[in-house]
Amino acid sequence: MTAFESLFARMQELKDLSGVLGLLMWDQETYLPRKSEPARASQNGTMQALYHEKLTDPRVGEWLAKAEAEPLSDDQRAMIRVFRHERDRAVKVPAGLVKAIAEAQSHALGAWREAREQRTFKPFQPALAEILKLRRQQADAIGHDGERYDALLDGYEPGMRVTRLTPVLQSLREKLVPLVATLSEAAAKKPDAIAGRTFPKDAQWKFTIKLLEAMGFDLDAGRQDLSIHPFTQSTHALDVRLTTRIDEQNPYPALFGTIHEGGHGLYEQGFAETDWRTPLAAAPSMGLHESQSRLWENIIGRSRAFWEHFYPSLKQHFPAALDAVSLEDWLRSVNRVARTLVRTESDEVTYNLHIVLRYEIELLLIRDQLPLDELPGEWNRRIDALLGVRPKDDVGGVLQDIHWAWGEFGYFPTYSLGNLYSAALWKAMRRDRPELDDRLRRGDLLVAREWLREKVHRPGFRTSAEERVRAATGEGLTDAPFLEYLKQKYGALYGVAV
Amino acid sequence: MTAFESLFARMQELKDLSGVLGLLMWDQETYLPRKSEPARASQNGTMQALYHEKLTDPRVGEWLAKAEAEPLSDDQRAMIRVFRHERDRAVKVPAGLVKAIAEAQSHALGAWREAREQRTFKPFQPALAEILKLRRQQADAIGHDGERYDALLDGYEPGMRVTRLTPVLQSLREKLVPLVATLSEAAAKKPDAIAGRTFPKDAQWKFTIKLLEAMGFDLDAGRQDLSIHPFTQSTHALDVRLTTRIDEQNPYPALFGTIHEGGHGLYEQGFAETDWRTPLAAAPSMGLHESQSRLWENIIGRSRAFWEHFYPSLKQHFPAALDAVSLEDWLRSVNRVARTLVRTESDEVTYNLHIVLRYEIELLLIRDQLPLDELPGEWNRRIDALLGVRPKDDVGGVLQDIHWAWGEFGYFPTYSLGNLYSAALWKAMRRDRPELDDRLRRGDLLVAREWLREKVHRPGFRTSAEERVRAATGEGLTDAPFLEYLKQKYGALYGVAV
Numbered sequence: 001m002t003a004f005e006s007l008f009a010r011m012q013e014l015k016d017l018s019g020v021l022g023l024l025m026w027d028q029e030t031y032l033p034r035k036s037e038p039a040r041a042s043q044n045g046t047m048q049a050l051y052h053e054k055l056t057d058p059r060v061g062e063w064l065a066k067a068e069a070e071p072l073s074d075d076q077r078a079m080i081r082v083f084r085h086e087r088d089r090a091v092k093v094p095a096g097l098v099k100a101i102a103e104a105q106s107h108a109l110g111a112w113r114e115a116r117e118q119r120t121f122k123p124f125q126p127a128l129a130e131i132l133k134l135r136r137q138q139a140d141a142i143g144h145d146g147e148r149y150d151a152l153l154d155g156y157e158p159g160m161r162v163t164r165l166t167p168v169l170q171s172l173r174e175k176l177v178p179l180v181a182t183l184s185e186a187a188a189k190k191p192d193a194i195a196g197r198t199f200p201k202d203a204q205w206k207f208t209i210k211l212l213e214a215m216g217f218d219l220d221a222g223r224q225d226l227s228i229h230p231f232t233q234s235t236h237a238l239d240v241r242l243t244t245r246i247d248e249q250n251p252y253p254a255l256f257g258t259i260h261e262g263g264h265g266l267y268e269q270g271f272a273e274t275d276w277r278t279p280l281a282a283a284p285s286m287g288l289h290e291s292q293s294r295l296w297e298n299i300i301g302r303s304r305a306f307w308e309h310f311y312p313s314l315k316q317h318f319p320a321a322l323d324a325v326s327l328e329d330w331l332r333s334v335n336r337v338a339r340t341l342v343r344t345e346s347d348e349v350t351y352n353l354h355i356v357l358r359y360e361i362e363l364l365l366i367r368d369q370l371p372l373d374e375l376p377g378e379w380n381r382r383i384d385a386l387l388g389v390r391p392k393d394d395v396g397g398v399l400q401d402i403h404w405a406w407g408e409f410g411y412f413p414t415y416s417l418g419n420l421y422s423a424a425l426w427k428a429m430r431r432d433r434p435e436l437d438d439r440l441r442r443g444d445l446l447v448a449r450e451w452l453r454e455k456v457h458r459p460g461f462r463t464s465a466e467e468r469v470r471a472a473t474g475e476g477l478t479d480a481p482f483l484e485y486l487k488q489k490y491g492a493l494y495g496v497a498v
Numbered sequence: 499m500t501a502f503e504s505l506f507a508r509m510q511e512l513k514d515l516s517g518v519l520g521l522l523m524w525d526q527e528t529y530l531p532r533k534s535e536p537a538r539a540s541q542n543g544t545m546q547a548l549y550h551e552k553l554t555d556p557r558v559g560e561w562l563a564k565a566e567a568e569p570l571s572d573d574q575r576a577m578i579r580v581f582r583h584e585r586d587r588a589v590k591v592p593a594g595l596v597k598a599i600a601e602a603q604s605h606a607l608g609a610w611r612e613a614r615e616q617r618t619f620k621p622f623q624p625a626l627a628e629i630l631k632l633r634r635q636q637a638d639a640i641g642h643d644g645e646r647y648d649a650l651l652d653g654y655e656p657g658m659r660v661t662r663l664t665p666v667l668q669s670l671r672e673k674l675v676p677l678v679a680t681l682s683e684a685a686a687k688k689p690d691a692i693a694g695r696t697f698p699k700d701a702q703w704k705f706t707i708k709l710l711e712a713m714g715f716d717l718d719a720g721r722q723d724l725s726i727h728p729f730t731q732s733t734h735a736l737d738v739r740l741t742t743r744i745d746e747q748n749p750y751p752a753l754f755g756t757i758h759e760g761g762h763g764l765y766e767q768g769f770a771e772t773d774w775r776t777p778l779a780a781a782p783s784m785g786l787h788e789s790q791s792r793l794w795e796n797i798i799g800r801s802r803a804f805w806e807h808f809y810p811s812l813k814q815h816f817p818a819a820l821d822a823v824s825l826e827d828w829l830r831s832v833n834r835v836a837r838t839l840v841r842t843e844s845d846e847v848t849y850n851l852h853i854v855l856r857y858e859i860e861l862l863l864i865r866d867q868l869p870l871d872e873l874p875g876e877w878n879r880r881i882d883a884l885l886g887v888r889p890k891d892d893v894g895g896v897l898q899d900i901h902w903a904w905g906e907f908g909y910f911p912t913y914s915l916g917n918l919y920s921a922a923l924w925k926a927m928r929r930d931r932p933e934l935d936d937r938l939r940r941g942d943l944l945v946a947r948e949w950l951r952e953k954v955h956r957p958g959f960r961t962s963a964e965e966r967v968r969a970a971t972g973e974g975l976t977d978a979p980f981l982e983y984l985k986q987k988y989g990a991l992y993g994v995a996v
Contacts, residue, residue: 016543020522020544020545024521027525032737033720035719043734050515223531236538
């Protein structure tokens with residue numbers, strides 16, 4: 001066997017183990033019996049340790065060194081690049097630190113829940129301090145050019161750096177603040193047409209399945225189940241599992257949640273068959289993955305063209321709730337711009353301001369430039385400056401997301417990258433497929449799936465996210481297509497000049 | 499660390515991996531998307547190989563040797579004994595043979611399906627010859643005292659030997675043949691009271707959940723789902739998963755299938771908490787496991803006392819189907835003795851004759867004393883001699899079970915051992931709990947669960963199956979309690995002298 005062949009066998013083994021870990025996670029959020037959680041934690045820990053053992057095995061290091069001297073194809077070199085990125089990050093962090101982080105996460109999750117119950121930040125502060133300290137150590141162990149945050153960001157968005165990201169988010173911030181003011185004022189003039197209606201569960205479930213089928217999500221190579229916090233988890237490109245959440249008083253979590261997860265799911269189903277058991281069957285970043293869910297959920301799923309086709313069918317599913325609601329009312333309702341406190345409930349215009357807030361604070365925290373005593377106040381001042389709203393207490397403020405309790409610093413900006421990439425891809429799709437709007441208006445969503453499959457899904461992890469977007473659109477990371485999209489759509493919808 | 503501590507850590511790791519393998523299997527039979535089967539086969543293969551690698555690791559052999567010289571408790575010695583039994587069997591079989599068997603199984607399964615489609619044994623014959631050859635080699639690799647079948651039987655029923663089993667099954671055979679003749683004749687005099695009725699799915703599902711709750715199966719530490727072939731699979735004592743099958747034309751698969759799997763499930767939930775992550779949290783044999791499912795399904799679940807309580811509720815669940823069916827009719831229907839061709843559809847009186855047939859033929863096959871050309875004819879002659887019925891073709895004869903296509907030789911007798919043990923345990927339970935019948939008649943099934951938990955479940959794998967039965971009942975393997983049970987029950991039910 002050549003060194004590459006040995007390496008390749010190990011990559012396949014790790015891909016299988018990662019699929020099994022995916023199943024454990026899916027099961028935990030869907031069907032695991034209540035009392036079994038500690039047992040599952042132990043099984044999960046054993047599997048994670050095994051994965052780590054197989055990844056950091058010293059022989060793998062030798063194979064990597066030797067393989068690079070062997071005659072390899074471009075794809076084989078790409079596999080090595082991706083694999084080395086993952087392995088280097090794993091090898092550089094000492095086992096003791098990995099263990100300390102896991103323990104600190106577990107402790108911080110408990111403290112975060114406790115703090116939320118008391119509705120104040122204080123009980124969370126010591127745990128947050130500890131996990132921040134460990135994450136800084138981890139960043140130093142991985143290595144960086146003086147900006148620790150880069151080492152963390154690189155774990156979610158390989159290749160992205162603070163120097164590249166900050167100006168883009170600053171520009172976005174400056175343009176969004178006045179846009180939000182104009183649009184939220186226009187939106188507030190009319191009441192929400194669907195408030196107070198009831199949407200029966202069974203009809204919601206049926207309609208979400210209909211949506212997934214229309215999107216071309218293959219339900220013989222995936223499935224949808226219910227969970228409290230919807231997610232997408234695949235064990236393989238032929239086994240992609242989505243979840244959704246149904247609220248009878250509000251159809252949006254199910255409708256737009258399903259389209260969102262369906263967007264992630266199409267990505268996972270779209271990898272090239274020849275890549276399936278290799279590191280290439282993966283998105284090159286969380287941001288690019290998110291671009292798929294956002295493009296489907298917001299740009300397609302909240303568009304006039306989409307609902308021109310689907311709204312009559314939706315009305316048939318919910319005759320009592322929607323009988324008196326016109327298409328115009330519906331479009332305004334699903335695209336309601338409002339200054340609110342909570343990121344996960346915010347619309348696509350205000351959403352990125354919530355991310356800018358978190359990104360700016362995370363940078364200060366990782367750089368150790370913001371004392372934790374001042375964090376809640378800093379959060380409140382900043383959200384007020386961005387959106388003109390102030391939390392009543394820390395649950396509506398600094399305690400609202402679980403990410404920091406998980407120790408996830410560097411993750412939030414990938415949401416905004418997803419939004420920016422989604423608009424850039426959309427612009428290029430319309431350029432390449434002039435018939436796009438007409439076909440969407442006829443309910444033919446496969447035209448979008450096929451373009452995305454060719455430009456984004458099939459290439460997998462052969463290049464970085466930004467290179468992939470550049471190859472598809474002609475330009476890299478920029479906020480221009482996103483702002484252009486918002487202005488066109490919302491200017492028309494609310495009849496205002498923006 | 500002492501050698502035992504190292505060993506103990508490995509045992510826990512293997513227990514976790516075995517739980518994960520259990521989840522993969524459960525998922526495959528319940529929720530796995532259709533197209534994902536090959537992907538899952540690969541993940542499963544990787545996990546099996548990892549398990550094997552961790553089990554046969556040479557360091558484990560060193561720890562075992564050293565640990566036996568360390569001061570250990572009785573429980574620690576028991577763990578070593580159980581672990582060594584599993585490991586010895588794994589170590590002795592060369593990797594090449596393991597691989598050849600896996601390939602032959604896969605091939606034989608395909609050939610068996612093909613043969614069933616053609617309704618003749620011929621297409622299965624070469625594949626069966628190959629897998630028999632490999633199983634004989636495996637038996638020789640494991641080692642035996644001249645009787646190869648012992649080495650295979652020992653994989654399912656540790657400690658059991660042909661010299662011990664044959665006389666028991668011969669005695670059973672001699673006594674069952676005339677009993678079946680008498681009872682099937684008596685049963686044939688009345689038509690089946692529930693034939694042709696419909697039992698709606700939802701009501702069947704609800705009733706099965708009610709039954710599980712009554713049995714004391716903890717649905718917060720387990721669950722029930724649907725699958726084509728019902729089974730019990732646990733990932734942990736706190737995560738025990740049953741499946742059932744619902745047929746609207748026939749309520750028995752769901753009703754008695756659920757009680758059967760519930761019996762297995764109570765065993766898995768009943769291990770001592772201190773044993774959970776050790777080899778002691780396991781049944782000492784397939785036969786003893788089967789004794790639990792049979793005891794619940796047949797001895798309790800088809801008894802008069804049981805239905806005196808549950809039949810009124812069953813009638814409420816199925817008013818249309820059961821309105822005109824009396825309790826007497828119902829009891830005769832669920833205890834109908836009939837000479838039929840198919841083991842899985844047979845009643846508890848004829849059932850063991852189907853096993854005797856398979857056991858006798860398996861012995862000839864493993865001893866290489868029956869040319870495969872003659873196998874279908876031999877099957878047909880023997881089933882005729884035992885039950886007075888002859889298959890129309892091989893699907894109703896030698897092709898009816900999947901076991902041989904899986905390469906499972908030595909498994910069938912564990913079903914009969916389960917039946918014999920179940921009656922012995924029942925007899926002892928009645929001796930120890932004189933109030934048993936009264937309590938069952940009131941729907942209080944926990945009295946049975948508690949006795950079984952104490953005598954069978956909690957001790958786990960501390961002794962062999964037969965020693966466990968002896969400790970609970972005062973006697974080892976014998977057919978007397980089973981025959982006594984059949985005669986009492988069926989004599990009364992059909993009003994015949996037996």
